[in-house]
Amino acid sequence: MSAAPVPVTSDVDDPSIRAPLVLGRQNFATVSDSVSTIVERKAPKTWFLLLGLALSILAILGGSLVDLVWKGVGRWGNNHPVGWAWDITGFVFWIGIGHAGTLISAILFLFRQKWRTSINRAAEAMTIFAVMAAGIYPAFHVGRVWLLYWVFPFPNQMSVWPNFKSPLLWDVFAVSTYATVSILFWFVGLVPDLATLRDRATTRTRQIVFGIFALGWRGSHRHWLNYERAYMILAGLSTPLVLSVHTIVSFDFAVSVMPGWHTTIFPPYFVAGAVFSGFAMVLTLMIIVRKAFGLEHLLTKRHLENMCKIILATGSMVGYAYAMEFFIAWYSGNDYERYAFVNRAFGPYKWAYWTMVSCNVICPQLFWFKKIRTSIPAIFVISIFVNIGMWFERFVIIVTSLHRDFIPSSWGYFRPTLIDISTFFGTFGLFLTMFLLFLKFLPSIAISEVKGVMPAADPHHHDDRHEAHEGLTGGTGNEDHHESDPEAVHA
Secondary structure (H helix, E strand, C coil): CCCCCCCCCCCCCCCCCCCCCCCCCCCHHHHHHHHHHHHHCCCCHHHHHHHHHHHHHHHHHHHHHHHHHHHCHHHCCCECCECCCHHHHHHHHHHHHCHHHHHHHHHHHHCCCHHHHHCHHHHHHHHHHHHHHHHHHHHHCCCCHHHHHHHCCCCCCCCCCCCCCCHHHHHHHHHHHHHHHHHHHHHHHHHHHHHHHHHHCCCHHHHHHHHHHCCCCCCCHHHHHHHHHHHHHHHHHHHHHHHHHHHHHHHHHHCCCCCCCCCCCHHHHHHHHHHHHHHHHHHHHHHHHHHHCCCCCCCCHHHHHHHHHHHHHHHHHHHHHHHHHHHHHHHHCCHHHHHHHHHHHHCCCHHHHHHHHHHHHHHHHHHHCHHHHCCHHHHHHHHHHHHHHHHHHHHHHHHHHHCCCCCHHHCCCCCCCHHHHHHHHHHHHHHHHHHHHHHHHCCCCCHHHHHHCCHHHCCCCCCHHHHHHHHHHCCCCHHHHCCCHHHHHCC
């Protein structure tokens, strides 16, 4: 299932020396080959098996949604007093997953962090697929999904207008804007690589399809200037979206008067949590991808370790927010607020609360140890625990705040129904189906951006080993693969 074998050297262990972003004696041609052959070769049997499994899970989602439309959202376990439950939990969970893509692509790009180049393409794709999965919940929880267009403010004969005071409507605008900018950002970054695939294509169909989406790219100086300008503008637009989207999602709760929700710490707390869970999902998937396709020389331990450090930082922020919630509840002097948090930790849902704390606060602290944050199995396991913990975080915030409100006579206990479980489980089918199709039909690593951070792209860099390798292979090999120099050497 892996691409052509590429010589890989070990990561640098000396902390005084920065580990290289591309391992082995690579040149521009080998980088193109490593990524492009995944698209060009026939998909292995393993890929078809995984796609079949993902489609089966997607079919479960389809059946669940048909059931919801046919019989109504009463098929979910939502009921008095828990009017929101797994539906909004799933929505916030998937929106959080989508934040890592924009952070890696936009914010790290603006800060000129070169290590982002090997992971940004897959992270951006994950953003789009996660938003697709998230969009299912607000669409279907309205009940009459065929009237969903009423949430958009367009002229109509019934004079039915959206309530602009509702944070649920703010979600519609924030998430749709986020999805639009993310898709544009992803596509603009793809254009040079689509041109590479077009020039390498061996069939007329591939040449036409990749040619259409490459938008006539030829790697000229003017093309690169326009590309860099467009990429910078979209990065600038995306950066405030990282902060605004999950801030607005947190307003779904913070602007209410419910104990446990009515707090100003939610916006920064939700943003940190979203980045936290998003990076964990990137790690989970990219560890599998790098092994399956033999991309260890492009997705190095340095990339994984940097992501572990971000998870450690954001996980510490989330842990601090958990502690501050209890302090604020005590300091407020509000009996209802105090009880809401005592009930979280020691009430009927204490199992969910302590699962959340164990996964989100304790597990990431293991990344303080270099031996753990450079161990692939340890990183993989911890990233999975983080995502489990972040789902429980949303569940705890939503359900434990609702199941015991102001009047004890209305207290209850929420239990998910089979449709609750199958709907959420099915969204993973949608996400994985789209991700598998992306891996097969589009370059999963930004070829042109990786070339830009290689030593060969720096005219002032002198590397005897690299030059010796070029001498052995007869130059960069770009002539054989019809790649133009401007694409190869842009930085």
